[in-house]
Every structure is written in structure tokens, then in C-alpha cells.
Amino acid sequence: MSMAKTLLKLRAHVSVAILAALSPLLVAAALFWELFGKLFFISSSPKSIVGEVAVVTGAGHGLGRAIALELAAKGCHVAVVDINMTGAEGTVKQIQEMAKVRAKAYKADVSNYLELVQLNRDVVSDLGPVMVLINNAGILLHRNTVNPEPAEVQQMINVNLTAHFWTNMVFLPTMKAMRKGYLLTISSLSGLFPLPYNTTYTTTKAGTTAHMRALRMELALEQLNDIHVCTAMPNFLEANEEVRQLTNEVKISNLYPLISVKQAAQRLVDGMLRGEREILLPGLAALLYRLMIVLPVSWQELALVLTFGPRLKQLCALRN
Numbered sequence: 001m002s003m004a005k006t007l008l009k010l011r012a013h014v015s016v017a018i019l020a021a022l023s024p025l026l027v028a029a030a031l032f033w034e035l036f037g038k039l040f041f042i043s044s045s046p047k048s049i050v051g052e053v054a055v056v057t058g059a060g061h062g063l064g065r066a067i068a069l070e071l072a073a074k075g076c077h078v079a080v081v082d083i084n085m086t087g088a089e090g091t092v093k094q095i096q097e098m099a100k101v102r103a104k105a106y107k108a109d110v111s112n113y114l115e116l117v118q119l120n121r122d123v124v125s126d127l128g129p130v131m132v133l134i135n136n137a138g139i140l141l142h143r144n145t146v147n148p149e150p151a152e153v154q155q156m157i158n159v160n161l162t163a164h165f166w167t168n169m170v171f172l173p174t175m176k177a178m179r180k181g182y183l184l185t186i187s188s189l190s191g192l193f194p195l196p197y198n199t200t201y202t203t204t205k206a207g208t209t210a211h212m213r214a215l216r217m218e219l220a221l222e223q224l225n226d227i228h229v230c231t232a233m234p235n236f237l238e239a240n241e242e243v244r245q246l247t248n249e250v251k252i253s254n255l256y257p258l259i260s261v262k263q264a265a266q267r268l269v270d271g272m273l274r275g276e277r278e279i280l281l282p283g284l285a286a287l288l289y290r291l292m293i294v295l296p297v298s299w300q301e302l303a304l305v306l307t308f309g310p311r312l313k314q315l316c317a318l319r320n
């Protein structure tokens with residue numbers, strides 16, 4: 001091996017050694033910042049969004065509807081977007097009963113780029129430029145087999161992963177031009193704690209979380225510090241009957257109670273407006289993840305397999 005290569009390797013090893021030596025100090029500093037810094041040094045009160053326009057995808061049901069209601073309660077005009085217009089109209093009705101903001105239902109499929117371009121045009125002319133984007137739409141495809149159809153896998157990826165590229169491409173340019181805005185993307189804890197027999201789901205959620213991390217770095221490099229990108233990673237929510245049934249069967253609801261969508265929506269909107277980057281629900285999961293990640297991968301996998309493995313395997317066999 002050449003001398004230059006050896007020196008380069010040595011330098012990389014020395015950098016890692018320095019980081020390792022400093023790491024207890026860095027961890028202590030981060031903990032101190034978490035505990036005291038926020039309390040005493042910076043006021044992290046949520047910003048106002050009175051009079052701004054928000055687009056909420058998948059707002060006809062579940063978490064999306066709860067977030068749309070929460071934004072309206074904070075004085076934001078809301079474009080309620082869904083493929084299901086019955087659900088969307090229902091959300092608009094609920095908003096109009098409780099808040100004096102403008103709300104309108106729009107039919108659009110988030111996996112269709114051209115429909116989103118048209119959606120943006122319609123919302124701008126009806127309500128005004130979009131300053132808040134909530135990427136919530138997703139399908140809870142209940143795959144009944146271990147071997148899902150290729151088309152089913154592709155559709156899940158289209159809606160749960162690719163769609164975020166389309167919504168960001170359509171709505172970010174206005175925020176960049178105005179140098180402000182909020183983007184809240186609903187990912188899932190399963191992006192961090194992978195679920196066996198749910199590889200497509202796990203993959204779309206891990207990909208979405210990584211997408212938002214890279215986007216945040218781009219915005220920082222472009223000094224667009226008033227565009228806040230927040231990723232939500234909730235555990236199972238009390239959103240619909242299918243989830244309730246699944247979590248009861250897998251006995252996940254025995255480990256931690258399901259979170260209500262209203263509670264989740266309040267926490268997420270508040271965190272987004274305070275400029276938080278990633279919100280794990282329940283909060284305890286953030287600590288659990290940090291403690292787990294320092295262990296060898298083989299230990300991490302063993303812990304997850306012991307926790308959910310047998311039930312998921314049993315379910316999988318049952319439904320097959």
C-alpha cells in the first residue's frame with residue numbers, strides 16, 4: 001500500500017479515537033442542554049400561524065383530520081386534502097363548526113405529481129400561498145400474506161415514500177421564495193424499530209425519516225432557517241379499527257397504551273411550531289432508542305425479536 005493511503009487511513013482512525021475520547025463529554029453537554037438549556041437560555045414558545053394557509057394530506061380521517069382541526073383552532077386556514085371526498089367534507093364541516101377560519105375540501109392523490117401541481121394552483125387561488133404543509137396521507141395496507149403482490153408493494157412505496165418527493169417539490173418553492181414555512185411529515189416509530197413481516201412499511205418509514213434529515217441540512221446550508229422541517233414518529237395510534245385490532249392481536253397495546261389522535265395532533269402541531277426536528281411518540285421511545293442504538297446490532301435484533309417476534313410470526317401464519 002502506498003504511503004499516502006496509509007497516512008489517510010491513520011488520520012481517519014485518529015479522528016474516530018478523538019471523537020470516542022470526547023464522547024462522554026459531548027453526551028453530558030447534550031444532556032445538560034436538553035435539561036437546562038431550553039429552560040433557561042432560550043424561550044421556545046410556539047410561533048403564531050394565525051391567518052396562514054395549511055395543506056393537510058389525508059385529512060379526511062384519523063391523524064390527518066385531528067391535525068387539520070388543531071391547525072384551525074390555532075387560526076390557520078386549512079386545505080383539507082384526501083382521495084376520499086366524503087371524509088374531507090366531514091373534516092371541513094367540523095372545522096366550520098368550531099373555528100372562524102376558511103376551510104375547503106380538495107380531492108387529490110398524493111402519489112400523483114400532476115394532481116398535486118393542480119392542487120397547489122387551486123389552493124393558492126382559493127385561500128392563498130401555502131406556508132404550512134402536513135405530509136400525512138398514507139395507506140394502512142393490511143397485507144394478509146407473507147408474500148404480497150408486487151403491485152401492492154409498489155403502491156405502498158408510491159404513497160408512503162415517493163409521495164413526499166412530489167409534495168415537497170410542489171410546495172417548497174413558495175416557502176423558499178418567502179423564506180419561511182413549516183413542513184410536518186408523519187413517519188413512524190417503525191422506521192427506527194423495524195417490524196418483521198412488515199418490511200415495506202419499515203422501509204418507507206425509515207426512508208421518509210432520512211429524506212427529512214437530508215432536506216433539513218440543505219435548508220441549513222441555504223440559510224433558510226425559518227423553514228422548519230419536523231418529522232413525527234408515532235407508535236400505534238388509536239386512529240382506526242384495523243390498528244386497534246392489530247395491536248390487540250400483537251399485544252403491543254399491552255406494552256404501552258395506544259395514543260389518541262387528538263393528543264398526538266396537539267403534541268405534533270405544538271412541537272412543529274416550536275421548531276422541534278423529530279418528535280417520537282410516546283416520548284419514552286426517544287430514550288429507549290438512544291439506549292438501544294449503542295448496543296451491537298445482533299443484540300438490538302434479539303431484543304426486538306423477543307419483544308414482538310413470536311406474535312407477529314403467529315399472526316402472519318394465521319393470515320396466510
Ligand SMILES: NC(=O)c1ccc[n+]([C@@H]2O[C@H](COP(=O)([O-])OP(=O)(O)OC[C@H]3O[C@@H](n4cnc5c(N)ncnc54)[C@H](O)[C@@H]3O)[C@@H](O)[C@H]2O)c1
Nearest residue numbers: 058060061062063082083084109110137138188236237239
Ligand atoms: N395509525 C397508526 O397507528 C399510525 C402509527 C404510526 C404512523 N401512522 C401514520 O400516520 C398517518 C395517518 O394515519 P391514520 O392512521 O390516521 O390513517 P387513516 O387511514 O385513518 O387516514 C388516512 C387518510 O389518508 C387518505 N389517503 C390515503 N391514501 C391517499 C392518497 N394517495 N392521497 C390522498 N389521501 C390519501 C385516506 O383516504 C384517509 O382519509 C399515516 O402516514 C400513518 O403511516 C399511523
Ligand SMILES: *[C@@H]1O[C@H](CO)[C@@H](O)[C@H](O)[C@H]1NC(C)=O
Nearest residue numbers: 060061084085086087088090
Ligand atoms: C370515505 O370516508 C367515509 C367517511 O369517513 C367512509 O365512511 C367511507 O368508507 C370512505 N370510503 C372509502 C372508499 O374509503
Ligand SMILES: *[C@@H]1O[C@H](CO)[C@@H](O)[C@H](O)[C@H]1NC(C)=O
Nearest residue numbers: 136137138139140141160201
Ligand atoms: C403508509 O403511511 C401511512 C401514513 O404515512 C401510515 O399510516 C401507514 O401505516 C403506512 N402504511 C404502510 C403499509 O406502510
Ligand SMILES: *[C@@H]1O[C@H](CO)[C@@H](O)[C@H](O)[C@H]1NC(C)=O
Nearest residue numbers: 141142143197198201315316
Ligand atoms: C405487519 O405484519 C402483520 C403480520 O403479517 C400484518 O398482520 C400487519 O397487517 C402488518 N402491518 C402492516 C402495517 O403492514
